[in-house]
Amino acid sequence: MTDGGAPPEDAGVDYAGRAADILGFSRWWQIVAAAGMMAAVSPYQYVWSSIEQPLAESLDLALPALGAVFSFYVVFQSLSQFPAGKWRDSRGPGALTFLAALLAGGGYIGLAYATTLWQLYLLYSLGAIGVGIVYTVAVNTAVKWFPDRTGLTTGVGTMAFAGGSALVVPYVRANATVAAYSDVLRNVGIGILVVTLVGAYLLRDPPDDWLGLEDRDDDGDDEGIAASLRGRAYTTREMLSTWQFWLLYAMFVAMAGADLIVIANVVRFAEQFGLAAVVATAAATLLPVAAGVSRMILGEASDRFDRKKVMAASFVLAGVFRLALIGAGRAEAGVAFVALVMAAMFFSSPLFVYFPSVIADYYGSRNSSGNYAVLYTAKVGGGIFAGTVTGYLVATAGWVPTFALGGGLAIAAGLAALLLRPPSGSGLEADAATAPD
Numbered sequence: 200m201t202d203g204g205a206p207p208e209d210a211g212v213d214y215a216g217r218a219a220d221i222l223g224f225s226r227w228w229q230i231v232a233a234a235g236m237m238a239a240v241s242p243y244q245y246v247w248s249s250i251e252q253p254l255a256e257s258l259d260l261a262l263p264a265l266g267a268v269f270s271f272y273v274v275f276q277s278l279s280q281f282p283a284g285k286w287r288d289s290r291g292p293g294a295l296t297f298l299a300a301l302l303a304g305g306g307y308i309g310l311a312y313a314t315t316l317w318q319l320y321l322l323y324s325l326g327a328i329g330v331g332i333v334y335t336v337a338v339n340t341a342v343k344w345f346p347d348r349t350g351l352t353t354g355v356g357t358m359a360f361a362g363g364s365a366l367v368v369p370y371v372r373a374n375a376t377v378a379a380y381s382d383v384l385r386n387v388g389i390g391i392l393v394v395t396l397v398g399a400y401l402l403r404d405p406p407d408d409w410l411g412l413e414d415r416d417d418d419g420d421d422e423g424i425a426a427s428l429r430g431r432a433y434t435t436r437e438m439l440s441t442w443q444f445w446l447l448y449a450m451f452v453a454m455a456g457a458d459l460i461v462i463a464n465v466v467r468f469a470e471q472f473g474l475a476a477v478v479a480t481a482a483a484t485l486l487p488v489a490a491g492v493s494r495m496i497l498g499e500a501s502d503r504f505d506r507k508k509v510m511a512a513s514f515v516l517a518g519v520f521r522l523a524l525i526g527a528g529r530a531e532a533g534v535a536f537v538a539l540v541m542a543a544m545f546f547s548s549p550l551f552v553y554f555p556s557v558i559a560d561y562y563g564s565r566n567s568s569g570n571y572a573v574l575y576t577a578k579v580g581g582g583i584f585a586g587t588v589t590g591y592l593v594a595t596a597g598w599v600p601t602f603a604l605g606g607g608l609a610i611a612a613g614l615a616a617l618l619l620r621p622p623s624g625s626g627l628e629a630d631a632a633t634a635p636d
Contacts, residue, residue, distance in 0.1 A: 214347050221405055226344045232401040233337035233356045236296070238363025239394035240303045240330045242371075242387055243272060243323070245364035245487045248466045249371045253380040260316055268319055269463050270583055272327040277578040279331030284339065284572035287404070288565075292336045296399035299336070302329030304392025311385040333395060334360070335575070336402065338551075339568040342559050343405055349556045350506065354498025357551040358491035365488045372480050432563030433622075438570050441622040443561060447554065448577045450615050453608040454514060454550040455581020457521065460605045461547075462486065465540060471598050472528035474536060482540045489541035490548035498552040506560065507619050510553040514613030517547035521606035525599055547609055561621055 218226035251265045286295055306326020313319050337360075341352035367387060374383045438444050461468075465486060469479040501509045520543040527535040555571045562570050592601040 214345070218344055218405065222403070229340050229344050229402060230352050230355055232398045233340040234359035236333050236395050236398035237337045237356050237360040238366075239391045239398075240299075240333045241360045241364040241487070242307065242367050242391070243276070243303070243326055243330045244360075245462060246367055246371050246387075247272070248463055249368055249483055250380060250384070254310075254313075254319065257380065258314065258316065258319075265319070268323050271320055271324045272330075273459065273581065273583070274579050275324045275327035276331040276334070277576050279328040280335040280572035280575050281569065282572075283332040284335045284568035284570075287336055287339065288568045291404050292340070292402045293399060295332055296336055296395065296402060299329040299332035300392055300395035300399055302326060303333065303395060304329070304388050307388030307391055308385050309388075311381040311388070329395075333398075335568055335572050338555050339571065340402060340404075342555060342564050342567045342571075346559075346564055348502060349559055350498040350500070350502035350552060351495065352498075353555055354495040354549070354552045357498075357548075358494040360491070360551070363487075363491070365484060365491070368484045368487070369480075372483065432565035433561075433570065434566060435569050435573055438558075438562045439573070441561075443619060443622050444574070446615060446618060447557065447574060450514075450612040451550070451554055451574060451577035452580035453612040453615075454517075454547060455578045457517065457581075457605040457609040457612075458544070458547045458550060459578075459581050460602065461521070461540065461543060468528065468598055468602065469536065472531060472536075474528070474531060474533050478533040478536060481537045485537060485541050486544050490544040493545040494549050494552045497546075497549040498556070501549075501553060501556060506553065506556060507616055510549075510557070511613045511616035513546045513549055513553070514609050514616060516613075517543055517545075518606040518609030518611075518613065520546065521609060522603060525602055525606075529599075557619070 215226060222229070247269055251268070254260070255265055283295060283299075303326050306322045306329065309322040309325075310319065313322060337356045338353055341356055342349055345352040371383055371387075374380065433441075465482050466479045469482055497509065497513055520539055524536065524539040524543055527539050554574060555567070558571045558574055559567050592604070
């Protein structure tokens with residue numbers, strides 16, 4: 200195994216065959232179900248910039264007051280994943296995903312009837328909890344059923360989370376008026392509810408011993424440490440004691456901030472430069488497409504090549520394209536602006552593929568839902584930056600320095616990735632030491 204890479208595909212385990220024996224059908228149907236759920240809940244993150252204006256006009260609110268709505272979304276979507284992940288690791292995804300369907304679908308339906316700011320905060324936050332549950336369940340479905348193709352299958356699920364909203368954005372923006380938005384929100388909410396309920400019915404987890412791996416004791420620890428295709432299976436407490444986790448955490452904060460500042464503000468950023476409305480619409484529509492496609496392409500690349508180096512190059516390029524985006528805006532070059540938005544998102548959005556894959560590589564897949572959920576709380580920092588902090592920075596320094604800071608954060612995260620090594624005692628150090636540079 201290379202440093203930060205996937206387990207070898209010739210490990211002698213018939214993953215597909217064993218999964219088919221357990222499920223009665225191909226394990227890829229689990230990925231289809233997970234991806235469908237991810238696409239269904241994606242409007243919470245990727246459609247917000249298109250609905251905030253009619254919401255503000257309808258409720259007679261200033262736009263800065265709505266900036267906190269997106270911050271609340273990120274906080275609750277992120278923090279809900281740890282308890283959801285721990286529940287899923289021990290009890291499976293069924294009942295948990297059913298609850299997520301009610302929260303995520305009901306939240307959007309409720310927005311259609313909201314009349315006050317506090318109702319927006321409450322409904323979007325409840326929906327965000329549902330999104331967080333769906334996210335951790337879907338991502339770790341890939342980790343649990345595909346130890347041999349973690350990057351690719353995680354990429355498929357997170358691609359759906361980004362790309363699924365591309366079908367919704369044109370519909371929302373075509374009807375983003377005070378008169379029409381209630382029907383739009385209600386229809387989107389019903390779609391979220393139905394698709395997620397279907398996913399809740401279909402998803403299941405493999406048994407712990409499905410690969411024929413034995414648990415081994417760790418100095419009498421009651422929980423034990425399960426042998427993993429990637430080495431030791433760390434508990435959350437053990438993971439938190441390694442420096443690699445905290446470096447990954449800092450990198451996640453930086454990349455989530457860089458990523459979300461574009462997602463949450465691309466329409467207003469285009470308008471600030473005086474670009475035509477069609478440019479803002481194109482950027483908002485194509486942004487999730489680029490983000491989604493990249494997760495599958497670069498996820499597969501991280502399976503085939505050294506994951507650490509793929510991640511480092513990706514983040515640095517994400518930062519460079521963010522800086523170039525500022526130049527395109529200043530030059531009022533609409534086509535270049537849209538192209539650079541897509542390029543910036545293409546290289547930053549796979550952060551949601553790289554990080555769960557690295558967590559599984561370094562700390563095992565047995566406790567992957569809970570372990571990745573802890574790391575995912577770093578998105579809170581990125582969300583606060585993209586929402587509340589960005590509003591303050593724009594008011595005091597302007598849009599250009601704010602977006603430039605996002606580019607700098609991405610470049611810093613890419614350089615930091617080069618410092619990563621498997622944890623001491625994981626059983627992977629020898630592989631890392633003998634991996635080619």
